[in-house]
Amino acid sequence: MADVKAAAEVLCAAGRKIDWVFLNAGLISGSTLRKTDEGIEETLAVNVCSAYLLARLLVPQLADEARLIFTGSEAGKVVKYTVDLDAMQGEHGMGVAGFIQYAKTKTLMHQIAGALSDKLDALGVKAHPLHRGWISDGDMGQPKDVSQKVIPGAEDPERCAQTWAAIEALVATALGGSENVPPLGK
Secondary structure (H helix, E strand, C coil): CHHHHHHHHHHHHCCCCEEEEEECCCCCCCCCCCECCCCCEHHHHHHHHHHHHHHHHHHHHEEEEEEEEEECCCHHHHCCCCCCCCCCCCCCCCCHHHHHHHHHHHHHHHHHHHHHHHHHHHHCCEEEEECCCCCCCCCCCCCHHHHCCCCCCCCCHHHHHHHHHHHHHHHHHHCCCHHHCCCCCC
16 A cells, blocks of 8 residues: 555646546455455455555546546456455455455446545546456457446445445555545545
8 A cells, every 4th residue: 555655646746637547456366365564455455445545545636527447347247246345355265266356356446436436526526437358368268248248337326335435444444544544525
């Protein structure tokens, strides 16, 4: 999280308004549970918490009608996994080579985008989930009909709000308290 804060400080110090932020990380840390220095499971920290924190830190620099793009993945649907917000950190296992945990984080990214879009609407800022398509690197068999699907936005506003609250609490704990989480205003 320190690297994320440092990057945000550099961007904010430049003093220029930001029109677009693409929040894209896709770590699959394997089947062994690993935690960051802040005590957050590594895949969750990189793929979700860091993106969320960066978005929060950049809010004051966002231009009117700016866009935050949160990269999710069709993986969340492929594994048909519902994220237990009380067990986001791999408490029930990481899955085959960490894929289940990865899929959970990408589902969370879609939900975070939905929740932040509602919260930032008054500022004219929009947050969108994005599935950029399968990577044809041989790691996954990507039938054409699957790779052409588009993930809809967050389906359930209540679920998005619950996800936002859970990630907000996790980031606040990692930063030493909610008073250290930047406000959602400019």
